[in-house]
Amino acid sequence: MVTLAKVAEAAGVGESTVSRVLRNHGSFSRKTRERVMEAVERLGYVPNRIAGTLASAGSRLVALVIPSLTNIVFADVLRGASGILEENQHQAVFSVTDYDPEKEEALVAAMLAWRPTAVMLAGFEHTEGTVKILRASGCRVVELLDLDGTALDLAVGFSDRAAGAASADFLLRRGYRRIGYVGHDPERDTRAAKRFAGFRETLGAAGIPLVDRENHAGASSVENGRSGLERLLARTPDLDAVYFSNDDMALGGYFHCLAHGIPIPARLALFGHNGLDIGRVTPQPLSTIRTPRVATGQVAAELVVADAPSQVVDLGFELIEGATA
CATH class of the missing domain: 3.40.50.2300 (Response regulator)
Incomplete structure (x- = not known):
C-alpha cells in the first residue's frame, strides 16, 4: 500500500508538505508541488480522506x-x-x-x-x-x-400539496368535471400522497368529487401508468380527465390512449407532474407541473x-x- 510517507520520500519533502500540496492549503513552491504530484502519479497514491477527516475539525x-x-x-x-x-x-x-x-x-x-x-x-x-x-x-x-x-x-x-391544488385548478378551469386519478404507492411516496391530497381538496372545494381512482401498490413507471389507466377506464369509461401521480405514470397513460385510439384531449385529458424532458417531445407535449x-x-x-x-x-x-x- 502506497502511503503518504512513501510519496514524501519519493518527492524528497516532508509528509506535512505532501499533505499541504494535496489539500492545496498552506505554503509551498510551484516546483515542490510539481515534485509531489509527479510522485503521486508515479506511485498511484490515493489520499486517505477518512484519516484526514479524523485529524481535522470537519x-x-x-x-x-x-x-x-x-x-x-x-x-x-x-x-x-x-x-x-x-x-x-x-x-x-x-x-x-x-x-x-x-x-x-x-x-x-x-x-x-x-x-x-x-x-x-x-x-x-x-x-x-x-x-x-x-x-x-x-x-x-x-x-x-x-x-x-x-x-x-x-x-x-x-409544496407538493400546492402543486396538486394547481393541477386540479387547471383542469377545472378547462371545464373538466369527470376526473379520475392514477397513482402509485402513497404509503411510501409521501410526496405523491401530498399532491393527491391537494388535488382532491381543490376538487372538493369546487363541489366536484373525484369520480374514481386507481393506485398501483408498487413504484411509479410508464408500464404501471399504462396498465393503471386501462383498469381505471374499464371501470369508469366516461371520465373526461385523469390526473397522474407523476410524468412516468402519465406517459404510460398517453401510450395507452395512442394504442387504443383514444383522442387526447378531445376524449380524455391527461395531466402529470415533474415536467420531464420526454414529456416535452411526445407528439402532444404533456400537460404537467415542472419541478426545479x-x-x-x-x-x-x-x-x-x-x-x-x-x-x-x-x-x-x-x-x-x-x-x-
Missing part, C-alpha cells in the same frame, strides 16, 4: 440518502448537488432507500459513521430513529423536494458549503399547459 463528505435512482427526479437532484459540491472541494456520496423508511434509517446511520458535514434526504417523513440520530449527529441536515412539514434544519424545494429538481440540488449544496443558518427555501414550480389537457 469532513468534506456530503451524504445524500435518496429514494430511487430509476426515478430521474433524484438523478437530477444529484446532478445539481454534486456539481456545486465538487466546485467547492466537497465529495458527494449517496445511497438508495427504495422508499423504505426503515432502510433510510439504517443508511443514515451508516453514513453518519463517516462523519459527513451534511446529510441530504428527500422529504420530511422519517422514522423516529432517523430523526433522533440526525439531531444527535451535529451535522447539517437538508430535506429536499418538500415544504409541507417542519424542517429539521435546512429545507429546499416546493436540478436547482433544488444546487441550492441545497450552496447552503451546505456556506454553512448557512437554518432556513426553508421555496423554489416554487411551473405549470406547463402542454397539449394533453
Whole structure:
C-alpha cells in the first residue's frame, strides 16, 4: 500500500508538505508541488480522506440518502448537488432507500459513521430513529423536494400539496368535471400522497368529487401508468380527465390512449407532474407541473458549503399547459 510517507520520500519533502500540496492549503513552491504530484502519479497514491477527516475539525463528505435512482427526479437532484459540491472541494456520496423508511434509517446511520458535514434526504417523513440520530449527529441536515412539514434544519424545494391544488385548478378551469386519478404507492411516496391530497381538496372545494381512482401498490413507471389507466377506464369509461401521480405514470397513460385510439384531449385529458424532458417531445407535449429538481440540488449544496443558518427555501414550480389537457 502506497502511503503518504512513501510519496514524501519519493518527492524528497516532508509528509506535512505532501499533505499541504494535496489539500492545496498552506505554503509551498510551484516546483515542490510539481515534485509531489509527479510522485503521486508515479506511485498511484490515493489520499486517505477518512484519516484526514479524523485529524481535522470537519469532513468534506456530503451524504445524500435518496429514494430511487430509476426515478430521474433524484438523478437530477444529484446532478445539481454534486456539481456545486465538487466546485467547492466537497465529495458527494449517496445511497438508495427504495422508499423504505426503515432502510433510510439504517443508511443514515451508516453514513453518519463517516462523519459527513451534511446529510441530504428527500422529504420530511422519517422514522423516529432517523430523526433522533440526525439531531444527535451535529451535522447539517437538508430535506429536499418538500415544504409541507417542519424542517429539521435546512429545507429546499416546493409544496407538493400546492402543486396538486394547481393541477386540479387547471383542469377545472378547462371545464373538466369527470376526473379520475392514477397513482402509485402513497404509503411510501409521501410526496405523491401530498399532491393527491391537494388535488382532491381543490376538487372538493369546487363541489366536484373525484369520480374514481386507481393506485398501483408498487413504484411509479410508464408500464404501471399504462396498465393503471386501462383498469381505471374499464371501470369508469366516461371520465373526461385523469390526473397522474407523476410524468412516468402519465406517459404510460398517453401510450395507452395512442394504442387504443383514444383522442387526447378531445376524449380524455391527461395531466402529470415533474415536467420531464420526454414529456416535452411526445407528439402532444404533456400537460404537467415542472419541478426545479436540478436547482433544488444546487441550492441545497450552496447552503451546505456556506454553512448557512437554518432556513426553508421555496423554489416554487411551473405549470406547463402542454397539449394533453
